[in-house]
Amino acid sequence: xxTTHYLIAxxxxxxxxxxxxxxxxxETSPITMVTxxxxxxxxxxxxxxxVSGQSEPGRVVLRKPDWFEQHNINLxxxxxxxxxxxxxxxxxxxxxxxxxxxxxLLATGADPIIPPIPGLEKTPFHVLRTMQHAVALRDHxxxxxxxxVLGAGLIGMHGAENLxxxxxxxxxxxxxxxxxxxxxxxxxxxxxxxxxxxxxIRMLMGSRVVEVEPEGEGCRIQLENGDSLxxxxxxxxxxxxxxxxxLAGTSVANDQGILVDDRMRTSADNIWAAGDVTQATDFxxxxxxxxxxxxxxxxxxxxxxxxxxxxxxxxxxxxxVPINTYTFFGQQAISVGQSMAEDGIEELTRLxxxxxGYLKILLRDNQLHGISSINQEMDAGIMWQLILRxxxxxxxxxxxxxxxxxxGRALMSSTWR
Amino acid sequence: MTAYNTIAFDPSRCELCNDCxxxxxxxxxxxxxxDNPLHSRIKIVxxxxxxxxxxxxxxxxxxxxxxKSCPSTALTKNPETGMIDWxxxxxxxxxxxxxxxxxxxxTYNATLxxxxxxxxxxxxxxxxxxxPSGALTYVTSASIFNEQHEREDLxxxxxxxxxxxxxxxxxxxxxxxxxxxxxxxxxxxxxxxMGSVGFNGTTGTKVPVFHPLLTNTASMLAGLKKQYNRMxxxxxxxxxxxxxxxxxxxxxxxxxxxxxxxxxxxxxVDNEGYMNTGMQASGSTSYGSWTTTTPVGSQMKGKRTGQKxxxxxxxxxxxxxxxxxxxxxxxxxxxxxxxxxxxxxxxFAYLHIYSPCPTGWRFPSSQxxxxxxxxxxxxxxxxxxxxxxxELRFTHSIDNPLPVEAYLNLSGKxxxxxxxxxxxIQEQVxxxxxxxxxxxxxx
Numbered sequence: 077x078x079t080t081h082y083l084i085a086x087x088x089x090x091x092x093x094x095x096x097x098x099x100x101x102x103e104t105s106p107i108t109m110v111t112x113x114x115x116x117x118x119x120x121x122x123x124x125x126x127v128s129g130q131s132e133p134g135r136v137v138l139r140k141p142d143w144f145e146q147h148n149i150n151l152x153x154x155x156x157x158x159x160x161x162x163x164x165x166x167x168x169x170x171x172x173x174x175x176x177x178x179x180x181l182l183a184t185g186a187d188p189i190i191p192p193i194p195g196l197e198k199t200p201f202h203v204l205r206t207m208q209h210a211v212a213l214r215d216h217x218x219x220x221x222x223x224x225v226l227g228a229g230l231i232g233m234h235g236a237e238n239l240x241x242x243x244x245x246x247x248x249x250x251x252x253x254x255x256x257x258x259x260x261x262x263x264x265x266x267x268x269x270x271x272x273x274x275x276x277i278r279m280l281m282g283s284r285v286v287e288v289e290p291e292g293e294g295c296r297i298q299l300e301n302g303d304s305l306x307x308x309x310x311x312x313x314x315x316x317x318x319x320x321x322x323l324a325g326t327s328v329a330n331d332q333g334i335l336v337d338d339r340m341r342t343s344a345d346n347i348w349a350a351g352d353v354t355q356a357t358d359f360x361x362x363x364x365x366x367x368x369x370x371x372x373x374x375x376x377x378x379x380x381x382x383x384x385x386x387x388x389x390x391x392x393x394x395x396x397v398p399i400n401t402y403t404f405f406g407q408q409a410i411s412v413g414q415s416m417a418e419d420g421i422e423e424l425t426r427l428x429x430x431x432x433g434y435l436k437i438l439l440r441d442n443q444l445h446g447i448s449s450i451n452q453e454m455d456a457g458i459m460w461q462l463i464l465r466x467x468x469x470x471x472x473x474x475x476x477x478x479x480x481x482x483x484g485r486a487l488m489s490s491t492w493r
Numbered sequence: 494m495t496a497y498n499t500i501a502f503d504p505s506r507c508e509l510c511n512d513c514x515x516x517x518x519x520x521x522x523x524x525x526x527x528d529n530p531l532h533s534r535i536k537i538v539x540x541x542x543x544x545x546x547x548x549x550x551x552x553x554x555x556x557x558x559x560x561k562s563c564p565s566t567a568l569t570k571n572p573e574t575g576m577i578d579w580x581x582x583x584x585x586x587x588x589x590x591x592x593x594x595x596x597x598x599x600t601y602n603a604t605l606x607x608x609x610x611x612x613x614x615x616x617x618x619x620x621x622x623x624x625p626s627g628a629l630t631y632v633t634s635a636s637i638f639n640e641q642h643e644r645e646d647l648x649x650x651x652x653x654x655x656x657x658x659x660x661x662x663x664x665x666x667x668x669x670x671x672x673x674x675x676x677x678x679x680x681x682x683x684x685x686x687m688g689s690v691g692f693n694g695t696t697g698t699k700v701p702v703f704h705p706l707l708t709n710t711a712s713m714l715a716g717l718k719k720q721y722n723r724m725x726x727x728x729x730x731x732x733x734x735x736x737x738x739x740x741x742x743x744x745x746x747x748x749x750x751x752x753x754x755x756x757x758x759x760x761x762v763d764n765e766g767y768m769n770t771g772m773q774a775s776g777s778t779s780y781g782s783w784t785t786t787t788p789v790g791s792q793m794k795g796k797r798t799g800q801k802x803x804x805x806x807x808x809x810x811x812x813x814x815x816x817x818x819x820x821x822x823x824x825x826x827x828x829x830x831x832x833x834x835x836x837x838x839x840x841f842a843y844l845h846i847y848s849p850c851p852t853g854w855r856f857p858s859s860q861x862x863x864x865x866x867x868x869x870x871x872x873x874x875x876x877x878x879x880x881x882x883x884e885l886r887f888t889h890s891i892d893n894p895l896p897v898e899a900y901l902n903l904s905g906k907x908x909x910x911x912x913x914x915x916x917x918i919q920e921q922v923x924x925x926x927x928x929x930x931x932x933x934x935x936x
Contacts (some may be wrong), residue, residue: 089561093561100556100586118564119564119565120564121564121589122564122565122585125565130585131565131583131585135566135583136564136566136583137566138564138566151906202875230494360853362552369560370564370589371558371561371562371589371592371593374558374561374562374593380880399587399592401587401589401592403586403587403588408588408601408604410591412592451603453601453603454591455549455591455594455597456588456591456592456595457558457591457592457593457594457595457596457598458594458595458596460592460595461595471541471542472541474539481597482536482538482539483538484594485536485538485547485596485597486538486539486541486546486547487548488595488596488597489538489547489548489596489597490540490541490544490547491551
């Protein structure tokens with residue numbers, strides 16, 4: 077039986093931040109990290125750029141082996157958590173290794189959702205969540221002429237653009253009638269769609285796939301409206317969902333993800349969770365939400381680690397706020413907080429004449445509720461803090477609406493001193 | 494641990510209201526060859542409702558969120574320089590770093606089509622050089638930490654000083670620098686009061702320390718030093734005394750030792766009064782100050798007489814070395830401590846440290862260094878040094894001082910000061926600088 081004080085399952089942003097935070101206050105207790113990847117730690121966010129060839133797998137390593145050595149962290153690669161015995165504080169890994177822990181952090185991320193499309197199970201297709209996936213997709217893209225991407229979420233949109241950069245004819249099929257639902261309103265989405273169209277990507281919005289079947293080197297995709305598409309390369313990007321089989325037999329409560337409190341504690345003793353695997357407090361509502369964004373994973377990893385290591389500086393998790401900095405064909409779409417007005421929300425929008433610049437501010441009781449922009453200079457981090465801290469904008473309201481960038485900077489700078 | 498240099502911003506000195514923009518233009522020129530402010534990595538934004546301007550600039554954070562949010566490893570914290578380095582060839586323009594930053598320190602430049610951030614111009618920042626008002630300074634005092642932090646702190650960790658006490662910092666810095674071959678005298682005052690002479694039969698220092706009378710500190714040290722010399726041991730005889738123990742009741746022995754040029758390092762921690770015993774006025778208490786013996790009422794409005802300038806009196810003893818110092822200018826203090834230590838091998842060295850007291854002066858404990866800084870920047874507490882036989886030399890510019898209110902407004906002890914009193918204090922400050930300039934041969 078191996079023993080460790082801290083066991084961290086997962087070695088991406090949440091897990092790495094947790095290990096870093098623990099070492100800030102606890103230099104000696106053994107830390108063990110387990111990752112299913114054989115590749116050194118990387119960010120899932122970088123994968124579309126690996127597909128296009130812009131990023132080299134060897135150059136996007138988040139922590140080099142010497143970092144683990146310097147911080148006295150034992151990294152177990154190419155293995156993963158399969159079972160937890162919470163009474164005995166033991167885990168079993170896929171390889172059969174068993175580890176005894178004092179404190180366990182689950183930061184295992186999420187896996188692609190495979191939609192129940194008839195014929196998909198016998199058709200070769202790609203997903204994009206690991207470095208292996210990215211390299212396989214890149215290699216295939218080098219040989220293919222046409223690609224179809226199912227899903228116009230973040231992974232699908234990034235994947236489609238990068239496949240286009242790699243020289244393929246690309247079609248996106250999306251069930252919703254707009255791209256990036258939840259992050260952007262329909263007007264912002266239309267600017268993004270236009271850019272994709274202008275760059276030769278075919279956008280089939282509001283389209284449902286009813287069947288897929290292998291054909292030659294690739295496949296044929298049958299749409300609900302009767303049309304069909306032929307392609308050599310199919311990328312399925314219809315969202316992600318945590319894989320939670322390892323929780324079987326434990327008291328760790330879960331819904332779509334692992335439920336955690338504002339210290340990232342699960343319902344089981346000595347077990348915490350952080351990052352894409354969690355379903356944590358929503359900043360805007362009472363129901364826990366799946367967040368799945370990088371800066372939030374970092375925050376959750378930090379909160380979990382500070383609680384695990386009894387760091388008195390801990391500030392409880394303030395709740396998830398949707399954030400998206402989306403760049404596409406040299407343009408930028410940024411969204412922080414809610415993007416849709418509802419009752420009690422004041423909405424202020426500005427649109428540039430050429431339809432390329434767009435700004436929307438949502439206020440609730442003179443506090444920032446959400447802000448989204450296209451091709452406008454924007455400090456997303458400052459806007460995030462204004463929302464999280466519920467900064468009262470009453471005294472600077474007009475200035476903020478007129479010049480959110482400068483006003484936000486002045487507000488944050490004044491709180492800094 | 495390594496400490497790093499950094500750009501500091503003093504909004505009260507910034508001249509944005511005059512549309513200065515010198516730093517912004519300088520940065521744009523260095524980074525793009527144009528005057529276009531869009532290329533500047535430093536941004537000054539107007540404050541609200543007439544408040545001072547605010548700054549958007551990379552803080553080169555110690556635990557940087559931008560780096561943590563970077564999926565491509567384009568951003569890294571450089572352990573040598575402390576800078577957040579950005580590598581263009583790795584960046585994928587995802588802008589997630591801008592989510593991490595809460596200071597507007599890394600932003601997208603639409604012309605360059607990627608993010609841009611301050612790189613401190615490789616240690617010679619153009620914005621600082623261009624700043625006409627001294628609002629931007631390049632702080633290099635990190636080197637002190639890097640050089641000194643390995644040395645032992647010769648005071649015990651727990652002292653019963655008030656929160657925010659300047660004296661505690663002076664004690665720890667000074668003794669760490671002077672080193673273990675020291676015999677320390679701490680006459681009655683805050684310093685023994687907070688524990689230098691110890692509790693329950695143990696001392697509060699890791700060097701021999703004693704508690705002379707208020708009246709005999711310098712003479713006891715002079716005698717001790719002579720005895721150590723006879724024994725052939727090179728020991729620094731050092732005093733950490735308050736302004737009362739140095740300049741009022743302690744003055745006859747101090748003056749005598751300086752006149753004889755005895756080998757003593759005498760540090761006066763001047764908090765302008767007897768703060769340890771209930772905030773009574775001393776000869777060093779400044780005009781207009783509230784103390785418990787110079788109260789504010791219908792007749793009396795704080796102290797009616799001016800403060801004596803002990804440092805100048807000591808200079809007129811023509812001893813080896815005399816200097817004034819402030820903990821807001823710690824590099825300056827370390828240089829003076831070096832010189833004073835060396836001078837004390839030859840004869841008498843006197844350091845006078847302006848030491849604002851949060852408890853007795855009535856300001857928040859977080860503001861100690863700010864009060865120190867404003868004391869210097871208003872010329873209320875000018876920094877200078879004098880070496881035997883030479884001229885007085887200013888070590889911080891006395892040109893373009895801030896109005897004295899900038900200093901007085903920070904402390905409750907001046908809260909009642911009237912317009913007439915204010916004018917009188919400003920006049921005194923001007924006169925004192927004029928006198929000092931004569932000694933500096935600057936007339």
